[in-house]
Amino acid sequence: MLTFKGCHYPEAVVLYAVYFYVRYSVSYRDLEEIMAERGVTLDHTTLNRWVIKYSRALAQAAKKRKRPGNPSCWTDETYIEVKRQWIYLYRAVDKYGDTLDFMLSERRDEEAVTHFFLHTVGSNGLPEKVVIDKSGANYAGLLNLNLLLLWLGWHHLVEIRQIKYLNNIVEQDHRFIKRITRPMLGFKAFHSAEATLAGIETAHMIRKGQLNLQGLPGFQQFASLAG
Template sequence: MISFKGNHYPNDAILYAVFFYVRYSVSYRDLEEIMQERGVKVDHATLNRWVEKYAPLIAAEAKKQKRQVGTSWRMDETYIKVKGKWVYQYRAVDKQGKTVDFMLSETRDEEAATRFFEEAIGNNILPEKVVMDKSGANKAGLTNINICHFLSGCWLSFIDIIQVKYLNNIVEQDHRFIKRITKPMMGFKAFRSAAATLDGIEVAHMIRKGQLGQEDGPAYRQFIALAG
């Protein structure tokens, strides 16, 4: 359960604001006006703090509670601008397009890819295969995971690595929702803010795809329910 200790606003109002920001392409000043129309007077700086604080906590809960994904993954990264520089949102989906995991990184290299695969496997069942593009860093990252399995004696847990010049478009198409929401934001001023916002966007996307087992309820209610 997420703690809201010390807040002077109702928990549902805070989470509604966070959900609205990560689900729709609005600025913090627009969201400030929207919240005031709903009887909640809050400034844009406070809204920003709510997103930075609570979106990552909601994402952590979503990763725990989401339905099990398949064992055939498609992995790729997309680009997000932070302080005028590109950073990388690592992402994986299964062959049905369900979100496996996501991670924002300042670098696009073997170390980042290894860290992503470690987290993705830790949060899900072990994949049988991962389809990726021709990136040498991504292949090296997954090879590192296989080497660890070999050294630990897990002979049956090797992951097949399939590289194709043009990545299966399932993950490319899935990037579009993320890019559509972030594009109007015109870039982020800080890595922490970008990571928190992307965490929230990814959760909203998983809810759209019915991964949290409450498809009949309103999306914002499913988001709020993740706080416990």
């Protein structure tokens, strides 16, 4: 359970502000005005602290509650600007577009991809098939995963399909993330980007109905993660 001790604002206000920022295309100054119209006076720097402080924990709770994914996995990376440099957001979705996992990385290499695949398997189980583009790093990461499975004595390895046009599922799914991050005009630090993106991915999972709480509005589903 999250603790809101020391916030000086009701829990519902904090969660509403965080949810609104990670769900809609607004800047912190826009959100400051939106909250003021609702009778809550806040500074945009306070909103920033709330998003960074709570988004990661809410994302962890969402990963535990989301419905199981399909054993077919589509993986790709997109670009996020941090400190005026482009870094990589690795993302995996299943054949129905449900989010399986995500990871922000400063590198786009075999080591980073291997770590992402191991993390995804740890959170979602072993996929039967993974579809990737023509990236050599992605292919090497999957080979490392299969080598590890052989070393552990597994007889069923992950099928690797490296066909660019088949990767449209995850490439289309990137669009929501990019639309939300566009007004942010880049991040100033890696840790703030990582936390904020975790919140955005959580809102995206709720939008796709992955928490099996479709009868509740999006904000109520988001707020339930704090309990």
